[in-house]
Amino acid sequence: MFISVCLLAFGAGGYLVSGSARRALEEEILSRLDFQSRVYATALEGRIQTLARRTEDFASDGYIRELTRELVREEGTPAELQMKEELRAHLVGNKLPLEPSFADLYIVKPSGEVLLAANESSPTSAPGAVDSDSPDSPTYFSDLIPSEGAPRFFISTPLYSPKGGRCLGRLVCWVRSRVWIVSALSGGGLDLDRAEDSVRLQIVDGSRQRLIIDSELPLSTSDMPLVVEEQARELDGSPRHSGLVLFARSHPIESSGWQLQVDLIPDNAFAPIGGLQNRILGVGLTLGLLASLLLFFPMRFLARPLLRLTEAARRLRDGDYSSRVSIESSDELGELSESFNSMMDAVQERTERLQQTTADLRDRQSELSYERDRMRAVIASMRDGLVVLDGSGEPLFHNGPAAPLLRQILDAKNELVSHHICTTRESEELDCRACLFDPAGVPRSCVLEIDGGVYEVHTTLLGPDRTGMAGRVLVSRDLSDRITQDEQQIHQERLVVLGEVAAVMAHELNNPLAAINMYNQMTIAEVETESDIAENSQVIARNVQTCKRTIRELLDYATDATPEIGSVDIGATLEDASIFLRPIRERSSVKLSMDVPEGLPGVTGDEVQIRQVFVNLIVNAIQAFGPGGGTVTVKAHGAERHLIIDVSDDGPGISKDAHEQIFKPFFTTKPRGDGTGLGLPTARRITEMHGGGLELVTTGPSGSCFRVRLSIAPEPVT
Structure with missing residues (x-):
């Protein structure tokens, strides 16, 4: 009876001990699987984002965009084949070697037809690479596609024209999944050797296809199987029973919408627990007679390590990777504790390494962002224009004040002409591009006329890029204001x-x-x-x-004579001017028509000077007529803040060459002795002294019209 009780006690105790160890181990396994899924998914996510940025960088290549634009325009012409060969050579020689994960590069039309592929044996269409409703949609990732060896997938991004920003199609980069996985998991110090724990990695895409990753992937040459699961579902980490126990955890790869699944068949992990149960039962059969004497000691030396192991597993689950289990024996519990401590050491080391790597990357990214923002702020705040050209003369970037110079660079039809006689020009061409934009030329400074303004342009050489071509930095300064001040x-x-x-x-x-x-x-x-x-x-x-x-x-x-300021009735002033000029008008057979309504607002100023303005304008109009005479019309009306008086005639008009000269002192179109060239400049100066102005509104074979603006006198304050 006592032996039966001992056997029952040993059996129950063995069951409880093994059950507690199993539960603790299950929690540890799930915690480890969750950690591994996050670590591997983070590594794959970072690598696939790098590939996406590399794809977008290829799509922003000015040479690819320009050749694609020309290829689309010249499609069906004899030049198409040569342009395709040039673009294919650029893709194969300069782009594919930059990224080992890329297997092929496509340039796809908005219709989905392959315009060009880096490998000539590639198909003529790329299903799914272009969204027919929105061909310029952002970068996206395809699902896994079976192929020889490991499956592939592609990254598609829009390709825009360098001029106008029109969408030319898509740039499609085919990715070798094997190279992507190995570079992602090996680059961060992660090893794939999980065979001893029977850990298996799977990648599940949006179509529920599963890519099974071999634990010896870097050394294996066998194909990576792609399994299509019709009823695939999101995993919750619970054990699934279908003839065997399987633990699994998954974590999303957010950029592509995929999931990374880590699962474990824990037969080997639970083997020590099964042996522990057998040994406990054997000891119960052998030492049944001594169970009453030894019962206290086994309970003491078995329960305490298991409790410590359970507590350590719980702390691990809560994120405390520094907890360890003390080893007090060399039996199975000691081996289990030693294995647990070894696993904790590996987990802590990898976690610290990942955290340090993440912190370093974050600091470096912050430094680069700060330097980039500071450089952009400095360039944007410059009053001088800044244009950076690559080796082919294409602008890489510029700031706002450089817009006039940039328009001249892009518009090759317009010549860049020096403002002064150039004594350093090496060629006979008048266009200054030959000197300023020659990559082999020495840095120069030149004063150019651009969009009606005068700009001082300095050039500086840039070092050669990857292709060996040197660029240029152009700095332009607007000298128009300074020249105007000098002239004044x-x-x-x-x-x-x-x-x-x-x-x-x-x-x-x-x-x-x-x-x-x-x-x-x-x-x-x-x-x-x-x-x-x-x-x-x-x-x-x-x-x-x-x-x-x-x-x-x-x-x-x-001389600036001091005007006698007073209230001026413009109607009376015009009438005085008409009476004063009556003998001249009658002698020249000129009719003067006055259209001055009553009630016009008054102006404040010197009446004599204001009358002199109209006398000068009417005399100029009379002198412009021939022997046959003509008609001079004076019209006055009030505006918002000014009084407008138009003096027009039906004479021969003013020549186009004299438009900009008539208001300059001593310039006259009259015969020698008939004029001094001071009438119009004096009239303009008087109107500007009275807060207005004088301008030529229209001129032509049918006559000219001058407009006088005078400030309206303010109403008295009551």
């Missing part, structure tokens, strides 16, 4: 000199002219009206008046 300063200096000369001329010439005029008037009074002397005296009188008028206009233009 020169103009002011001329006015100062002109004022001094005018003062001297007025003093030195007015007195002799007054004497000439006085004696001439005395001569006219003494001679007969019909005599030749009287006629000659009239000629002298007119020329004396011309000299006085010239001196007066010169003084008015060169």
Whole structure:
């Protein structure tokens, strides 16, 4: 009876001990599988993102985009074959060697037809590579596709034209799954040797196809099986029973929408527990008689290690990888504890290595992002234009102020002409591109006329790229404002000199002219009206008046006389000008039409100066008519803040060459002696002094129209 009780006690105790060990081991196995699935999925995710960025980098290659654009445009022409060979040579020689995981490169039209493949034996269509509803959709990944050896999949990204951003199709990169997996798991220090634990890795794509990864993948040359599972479902990590016990964990590979599954057949892991049960029962049969004496000691030395093992497994599940189990015996429990501690050492080492690698990558990424953002901010804040050209002369990037120069670079039809006579040009071409954009030339500086402005352009050489071609950096500076300021300063200096000369001329010439005029008037009074002397005296009188008028206009233009400010009725001022010019109009057979409505708002200014503006404009119009005369029309109306007066005529108009010159001092289109070239500049200066302006609105064979703008006087505050 006692032996039966001992056997029952040993049996129950053995069952409890082995059950506790099994549960602890199951928790450890599931925790380890969950960790492994996350680690491997993270490694595969990082590698597939690298491949996607590499694909997008290929698609942004200016040479590929330009040749693809030309190939689409020249399709069906004799040049198509040569362009295909050039593009294929570029893909095979310069792109495929950059990424061992890539097996082939396709350029696919928006219709899905393969325009070009790096390997000539590739098919003529790529099903699924182009979305017919949205051919320029973002980068996406295909499902696993069976092929010789390991299955493949492709990464598809849009390919845009370098000019205009039009979608030319898709760039499809075929990926060798074997190379992708080995480089992802080996690159991070992860080994694939899991045979001793019967661990199996599987990749499940969006179509529920399973790619089984061999534990000896780097050394194996056998095919990687691709299993199609019709009823595949997401795994929850629980054991599944279909004739054997299987533990599994899965983690998503987010970029592609796939999952990585790690499963384990734990027969070998549970073997020590089964042996432990047998030995406990054997000891019970052999030592049944001594069970009453030895029962306390086995319970003490069996339960405590198992409890410590369970507690260590629980801490491992909670993320404490530093916990260890003390080894107090060399039996099965000691071996189990030693195996558990070895597993914990490996898990902790890999976790720390992954955490350190992740931290280093994150720090490096932050540094690169900071440097990139700082460089972009500096370039964007520059007032000078910056353009970086590659070896073929294509712009790589530029900032906002470089837009005028960039337009000239892209538009090869327009010539870049130097603002000054170029003494350093080595060729006879007028286009400055030959000097500025020659990769073999020395750095140069040049002043160019671009879009009506003047720009100073400096060039600097860049080092050669991977193809051995050197680029250029162009820095442009807008000199238009500086040139305008220089011209204004020169103009002011001329006015100062002109004022001094005018003062001297007025003093030195007015007195002799007054004497000439006085004696001439005395001569006219003494001679007969019909005599030749009287006629000659009239000629002298007119020329004396011309000299006085010239001196007066010169003084008015060169000196800033203080105006007498007051309220001006523009209607009365125009009427005075009409009366004043009546003799000239009648003598020239010119009709003056006044369209000045009553109630116009008043202006504030010098009435004499304002009247002089209209006198100058009407006199210019009268002098422009021929012997047949014509009509001068004056129209006035009020605007929002200005009073607008248009002075128009039906004369011959102003030539196109004189449009920009008529407001410059001393420029005149009249015959010598009929004008000084100061009437229009003086009129414009007076209108600008009164807060307005003077401009030429229209001119042509049917006449000209000048517009005077004067600021309306503010209403009095009540």
